Amino acid sequence: LTGLAPVLAQEPLPSWNDTQAKARIIKFVQETVAEGGEGYVAPDDRIAVFDNDGTLWSEQPYYIQLGFVLDRVKALAPLHPEWKAKEPFKSVLDGDLKEVAKSGEKGLVELVMATHGGMTTDQFGAIVSQWFETATHPKTGKPYTSMTYVPMRELLDYLRANGFTTYIVSGGGVEFMRPIAEKLYGIPPQQVVGSTIQTEYAIVGDVPVLRRLPKIDFIDDGPGKPAGINKFIGRRPIFVAGNSDGDYEMARWTTAAKGPGFAMIVHHTDEGREYSYDRQSPFGKLDKALDEAKRRNWLLVDMKNDWKKIFSFEN
Amino acid sequence: LTGLAPVLAQEPLPSWNDTQAKARIIKFVQETVAEGGEGYVAPDDRIAVFDNDGTLWSEQPYYIQLGFVLDRVKALAPLHPEWKAKEPFKSVLDGDLKEVAKSGEKGLVELVMATHGGMTTDQFGAIVSQWFETATHPKTGKPYTSMTYVPMRELLDYLRANGFTTYIVSGGGVEFMRPIAEKLYGIPPQQVVGSTIQTEYAIVGDVPVLRRLPKIDFIDDGPGKPAGINKFIGRRPIFVAGNSDGDYEMARWTTAAKGPGFAMIVHHTDEGREYSYDRQSPFGKLDKALDEAKRRNWLLVDMKNDWKKIFSFEN
Numbered sequence: 001l002t003g004l005a006p007v008l009a010q011e012p013l014p015s016w017n018d019t020q021a022k023a024r025i026i027k028f029v030q031e032t033v034a035e036g037g038e039g040y041v042a043p044d045d046r047i048a049v050f051d052n053d054g055t056l057w058s059e060q061p062y063y064i065q066l067g068f069v070l071d072r073v074k075a076l077a078p079l080h081p082e083w084k085a086k087e088p089f090k091s092v093l094d095g096d097l098k099e100v101a102k103s104g105e106k107g108l109v110e111l112v113m114a115t116h117g118g119m120t121t122d123q124f125g126a127i128v129s130q131w132f133e134t135a136t137h138p139k140t141g142k143p144y145t146s147m148t149y150v151p152m153r154e155l156l157d158y159l160r161a162n163g164f165t166t167y168i169v170s171g172g173g174v175e176f177m178r179p180i181a182e183k184l185y186g187i188p189p190q191q192v193v194g195s196t197i198q199t200e201y202a203i204v205g206d207v208p209v210l211r212r213l214p215k216i217d218f219i220d221d222g223p224g225k226p227a228g229i230n231k232f233i234g235r236r237p238i239f240v241a242g243n244s245d246g247d248y249e250m251a252r253w254t255t256a257a258k259g260p261g262f263a264m265i266v267h268h269t270d271e272g273r274e275y276s277y278d279r280q281s282p283f284g285k286l287d288k289a290l291d292e293a294k295r296r297n298w299l300l301v302d303m304k305n306d307w308k309k310i311f312s313f314e315n
Numbered sequence: 316l317t318g319l320a321p322v323l324a325q326e327p328l329p330s331w332n333d334t335q336a337k338a339r340i341i342k343f344v345q346e347t348v349a350e351g352g353e354g355y356v357a358p359d360d361r362i363a364v365f366d367n368d369g370t371l372w373s374e375q376p377y378y379i380q381l382g383f384v385l386d387r388v389k390a391l392a393p394l395h396p397e398w399k400a401k402e403p404f405k406s407v408l409d410g411d412l413k414e415v416a417k418s419g420e421k422g423l424v425e426l427v428m429a430t431h432g433g434m435t436t437d438q439f440g441a442i443v444s445q446w447f448e449t450a451t452h453p454k455t456g457k458p459y460t461s462m463t464y465v466p467m468r469e470l471l472d473y474l475r476a477n478g479f480t481t482y483i484v485s486g487g488g489v490e491f492m493r494p495i496a497e498k499l500y501g502i503p504p505q506q507v508v509g510s511t512i513q514t515e516y517a518i519v520g521d522v523p524v525l526r527r528l529p530k531i532d533f534i535d536d537g538p539g540k541p542a543g544i545n546k547f548i549g550r551r552p553i554f555v556a557g558n559s560d561g562d563y564e565m566a567r568w569t570t571a572a573k574g575p576g577f578a579m580i581v582h583h584t585d586e587g588r589e590y591s592y593d594r595q596s597p598f599g600k601l602d603k604a605l606d607e608a609k610r611r612n613w614l615l616v617d618m619k620n621d622w623k624k625i626f627s628f629e630n
């Protein structure tokens with residue numbers, strides 16, 4: 001389903017260059033599965049958690065979920081004539097993202113609530129699935145679903161082939177990711193942890209539904225990530241991959257386990273093939289975690305030098 | 316681990332009498348796995364959810380988690396001299412459960428917060444595990460861990476042997492059940508859905524911890540159960556087992572799926588071997604769901620007549 005050849009039949013991580021990064025990952029995994037060795041971890045405890053935006057797929061020039069929000073505001077605008085005169089909706093409709101940004105987190109929450117709440121969970125899932133069928137990335141023009149990083153999909157496959165259970169732990173909405181996580185990453189719905197909004201059980205006709213309320217339930221970001229891991233998974237991971245300061249606490253939590261623990265930070269260093277950003281970026285800011293990665297010997301993946309290929313559509 | 320012989324080597328559900336109940340369960344499971352048949356369900360969608368209190372283990376004369384609360388109040392009392400004069404703590408220390416009950420839900424929440432909050436998640440897990448090592452049921456004198464229903468453990472095994480993934484979906488606390496769910500039921504932590512309290516990430520020394528706050532996060536009961544299933548599992552189950560009105564919405568949600576769906580309600584009818592209660596019980600009240608079970612053709616399990624054996628310690 002992920003479009004990759006069976007991993008056991010080939011060298012692991014073929015889209016990774018033969019650098020230290022690849023060597024360190026393979027060493028860790030080999031030690032994890034070596035029965036009797038010091039690094040051995042029983043299969044049940046081989047939990048690997050992955051951030052999504054900027055770690056598994058692109059998050060520039062803005063989060064893909066924000067692309068969804070912008071499109072949904074436009075699609076819903078005929079039902080909301082008042083949006084023409086009301087910020088931040090007005091600027092979304094005008095296509096003026098700088099003005100949208102000025103509305104800050106409060107404005108963003110308003111946009112999310114207006115586009116993510118007010119329907120049933122089944123309806124929302126259908127809207128998301130349908131959107132992904134045609135929506136394209138503003139820079140590459142490719143479907144958002146092809147904006148995943150091939151080396152990271154190989155890493156997911158490689159870990160699973162070695163008995164790991166792979167989870168997404170993302171600041172993105174759980175119900176935005178679940179409809180596509182299995183197809184893109186081979187990760188089933190129950191292994192997607194993310195931000196949630198409140199739902200309400202109701203009977204419509206004689207049919208039970210869950211209505212999505214315009215109320216935030218849980219933000220799975222920063223210190224929320226270890227809390228989300230504890231709440232949803234109930235075990236401490238031994239492997240974590242992230243790309244920003246929002247993954248810092250999750251990386252600390254994972255590597256503080258008594259046994260083996262591996263943390264990696266994807267560093268966006270490839271302006272040509274993808275993007276180059278870290279300390280100053282409004283999306284995926286990597287500052288504190290960049291310093292700490294060096295200090296704590298977390299693997300810092302240099303996309304430009306460590307990855308042979310980034311996207312599947314590259315020549 | 317569950318102390319049961321391998322299920323494939325024997326007739327399924329050996330502790331069930333040869334009544335309609337057993338026949339209906341087996342028929343449903345056989346249809347679920349029959350490829351090409353109308354009732355076939357792909358393995359990934361074979362999700363089964365089980366209430367815990369009164370469905371998998373005994374909930375009389377009071378919830379086992381309440382037994383934990385009472386014991387913890389006594390254990391913590393020396394640190395809280397003020398409890399001697401403060402309800403509902405005073406009545407707990409006096410062993411006067413009738414007075415405790417008078418404090419209502421507000422009093423109960425106070426007791427839960429005082430005993431479940433204020434420590435790290437690791438500390439709480441250790442306290443729970445330790446408690447289960449020695450705590451005994453007030454009527455039988457047996458360890459609480461032996462108060463599970465053998466026929467239900469057989470049912471869990473039988474479903475898993477047929478490709479189902481089994482979850483607990485309980486009003487009880489997630490972190491109260493997780494330390495023992497694997498040992499008692501073969502259900503790993505990530506398949507336990509329940510009520511949660513808020514946690515807070517903190518660094519103590521240089522070690523990251525999650526502190527349990529005395530604040531309720533989510534109540535996984537009644538209409539909260541379908542919401543909890545959606546939040547944690549993200550798929551609609553096809554099999555549900557419960558025993559009270561708190562399971563009604565979850566049973567509706569499960570059986571409203573487009574494909575096959577099976578709901579069962581455990582009816583406590585055996586005063587001799589366990590307890591007999593339904594519409595009037597303060598714990599596990601079964602009233603609306605009892606009427607609806609008949610109306611909707613959900614399986615009503617009559618413990619006295621359908622179960623050959625209830626507890627493993629019976630002769």
Ligand SMILES: [Ca+2]
Nearest residue numbers: 051053054244
């Ligand atoms: Ca990220």
Ligand SMILES: [Ca+2]
Nearest residue numbers: 366368369559
């Ligand atoms: Ca119950």
